[in-house]
Amino acid sequence: MHLNKGIYMQLSDQDLVRRESLKAIREMGIDPFPHEEFTSNTNTQLIKGNFKDEKAEEFSNVSLAGRLMSKRGKGAAMFAEIQDQVGRIQIYLRRDDICPGEDKSIYNILIKRHVHLGDHIGIKGFVFRTGMGEITVHVTSFTLLSKTLRTLPVVKKDAEGNIYDAFSDPELRYRMRYVDLTVNDGIKEIFIIRSKTISAMRKWFDTKGWLEVETPVLQAVHGGAAARPFKTHHNTLDMPLYLRIANELYLKRLIVGGFEGVYEIGKMFRNEGMDRTHNPEFTSMEIYVAYKDYLWMMKMTESLLEDITKEVLGQTEVEFDGQKIDFKGPYERISMYEAIEKFTGVDISEMDEGGLRDLCKQFHISVEDNMGRGKLIDEIFGEKVEGNLIQPTFITDYPIEMTPLAKKHRSKEGLVERFELFVNGKEIANAYTELNDPIDQKERFEEQLELGKRGDEEAMAMDNDFIRSLEFGMPPTSGLGIGIDRLVMLLTGKKSIQEVLFFPQMKPEQKKENE
RNA sequence: GAUCUCGUAGCUCAGCUGGUAGAGCAUUUGACUUUUAAUCAAAGGGUCCUGGGUUCGAGCCCCAGCGAGAUCACCA
Numbered sequence: 001m002h003l004n005k006g007i008y009m010q011l012s013d014q015d016l017v018r019r020e021s022l023k024a025i026r027e028m029g030i031d032p033f034p035h036e037e038f039t040s041n042t043n044t045q046l047i048k049g050n051f052k053d054e055k056a057e058e059f060s061n062v063s064l065a066g067r068l069m070s071k072r073g074k075g076a077a078m079f080a081e082i083q084d085q086v087g088r089i090q091i092y093l094r095r096d097d098i099c100p101g102e103d104k105s106i107y108n109i110l111i112k113r114h115v116h117l118g119d120h121i122g123i124k125g126f127v128f129r130t131g132m133g134e135i136t137v138h139v140t141s142f143t144l145l146s147k148t149l150r151t152l153p154v155v156k157k158d159a160e161g162n163i164y165d166a167f168s169d170p171e172l173r174y175r176m177r178y179v180d181l182t183v184n185d186g187i188k189e190i191f192i193i194r195s196k197t198i199s200a201m202r203k204w205f206d207t208k209g210w211l212e213v214e215t216p217v218l219q220a221v222h223g224g225a226a227a228r229p230f231k232t233h234h235n236t237l238d239m240p241l242y243l244r245i246a247n248e249l250y251l252k253r254l255i256v257g258g259f260e261g262v263y264e265i266g267k268m269f270r271n272e273g274m275d276r277t278h279n280p281e282f283t284s285m286e287i288y289v290a291y292k293d294y295l296w297m298m299k300m301t302e303s304l305l306e307d308i309t310k311e312v313l314g315q316t317e318v319e320f321d322g323q324k325i326d327f328k329g330p331y332e333r334i335s336m337y338e339a340i341e342k343f344t345g346v347d348i349s350e351m352d353e354g355g356l357r358d359l360c361k362q363f364h365i366s367v368e369d370n371m372g373r374g375k376l377i378d379e380i381f382g383e384k385v386e387g388n389l390i391q392p393t394f395i396t397d398y399p400i401e402m403t404p405l406a407k408k409h410r411s412k413e414g415l416v417e418r419f420e421l422f423v424n425g426k427e428i429a430n431a432y433t434e435l436n437d438p439i440d441q442k443e444r445f446e447e448q449l450e451l452g453k454r455g456d457e458e459a460m461a462m463d464n465d466f467i468r469s470l471e472f473g474m475p476p477t478s479g480l481g482i483g484i485d486r487l488v489m490l491l492t493g494k495k496s497i498q499e500v501l502f503f504p505q506m507k508p509e510q511k512k513e514n515e
Numbered sequence: 516g517a518u519c520u521c522g523u524a525g526c527u528c529a530g531c532u533g534g535u536a537g538a539g540c541a542u543u544u545g546a547c548u549u550u551u552a553a554u555c556a557a558a559g560g561g562u563c564c565u566g567g568g569u570u571c572g573a574g575c576c577c578c579a580g581c582g583a584g585a586u587c588a589c590c591a
Contacts, residue, residue: 013524013542013543013560014525014541070552074548074553076548077547077548077550092548094548131549132549134549151525151542155526156540158552159552165527165552169522170583172526174583183526270590272590273590275589276584277590277591278590366588483591508582
């Protein structure tokens with residue numbers, strides 16, 4: 001890309017033309033960036049959806065604002081298109097209607113010459129249908145609302161809906177998302193689905209009486225998950241702080257404090273690799289409900305996802321990468337050991353660390369010396385099982401070594417009460433019957449410290465205040481976390497997380513020179 | 516972090532065995548008062564990502580760097 005040569009300051013010949021026009025507009029006595037509000041009484045969608053030829057008089061006085069997206073000059077008249085947030089509509093500008101007097105400069109000079117594609121305009125007029133049958137606004141009054149100084153890519157669509165010259169370079173699309181949103185079809189819809197998903201979830205929880213809360217993003221001890229954090233520094237306190245990798249331990253403190261249902265939707269930060277399913281900051285939803293267990297939470301999760309997909313998409317089925325995925329519950333439930341046996345034919349439930357290590361070798365799965373039993377099982381699962389779980393599937397009952405914050409299984413030795421929900425081969429939710437025995441919790445942290453000493457960089461740190469809070473008594477509780485970005489990817493059919501983030505993380509365009 | 520691929524006009528892309536750049540759209544000028552990927556005529560627009568090297572000569576070959584995408588590893 002030509003980004004290195006200075007995308008910020010270099011102007012193309014086309015951009016220079018716009019600067020010249022800006023000057024010319026001012027010389028005409030017209031403010032290219034006027035202050036006054038422009039009042040619309042409709043929008044493109046309302047007109048296109050409701051206009052009827054026999055009811056044309058209802059549309060005899062419309063006003064709307066938007067960007068000029070195409071111009072088809074025909075001499076003393078012109079067809080053009082205006083685009084607002086909800087769509088696009090054709091407009092018809094006739095010189096003698098816009099300039100009824102002797103002075104034709106608004107049409108001849110301003111509109112024909114100095115108004116460019118991308119400019120924000122306000123129009124008033126009446127709606128009619130052209131000879132070709134297209135609903136069109138016949139403009140009687142034209143206002144320039146904001147001049148565009150850069151050339152917008154022009155994306156054209158023919159009658160069959162074929163797209164020409166789409167603005168398709170992913171780098172440019174992500175860096176200049178404002179352009180992507182403006183010129184490419186369907187981009188806004190992705191983010192509308194994202195927004196609706198979050199708001200549907202929030203509404204669903206609020207209806208149950210659970211409380212939306214906010215917990216610290218800056219944490220002195222980063223806990224609640226296995227991941228490398230971003231480190232920062234507080235100047236006044238002169239101490240290191242970490243951006244949260246999870247908020248679990250804080251939310252549980254609130255359950256200790258007497259809230260019976262709390263949830264938080266917010267950003268987490270993990271200082272790890274980036275690829276098409278990982279961004280350094282991502283959005284998670286975590287919810288904790290007192291007096292519940294993970295069996296209850298599975299039912300809740302089914303019901304939540306079924307309701308949300310229905311609300312957002314109008315149906316529970318989505319199509320992803322050619323596969324039909326149905327969020328209608330109930331979902332298949334299968335324990336971790338059963339799942340591994342199902343896809344490998346090997347029963348690992350009684351295997352010790354050495355046996356698992358041999359099995360990994362047999363399956364050509366590369367493992368590290370510092371991996372404990374839990375991690376080895378996780379490797380086998382990730383390699384042999386995960387990818388097969390296309391329809392929503394609960395994997396339950398994880399080995400205790402992998403899960404230091406979950407309660408021991410009520411009946412199965414060596415396991416914890418945990419489930420993860422897999423869809424399309426990817427984990428999208430994770431839940432426990434939360435560990436509320438402070439002595440057990442302390443021992444689990446100590447085991448984590450041991451793993452840390454063996455070289456596991458992601459082992460959790462001891463959180464003494466969290467232990468203290470449990471000593472004050474946490475009711476039996478179940479917690480659930482959902483990766484919002486991944487859920488939105490499923491609901492929008494997007495294979496890359498960057499497609500569902502407005503501004504995915506990018507390296508800087510230019511090296512700093514003399515800053 | 517590793518490997519592979521890519522970077523040429525505002526956008527989307529061509530560019531042959533190495534001979535100092537092309538198209539469509541967009542822009543500018545002109546024609547056209549119901550067109551629609553408007554049309555017709557003409558014109559302008561380039562640090563071929565950056566820096567080295569090979570060569571009489573590099574968009575093309577080699578090396579290094581920058582940025583992006585895909586795959587893999589780690590993670591959600």
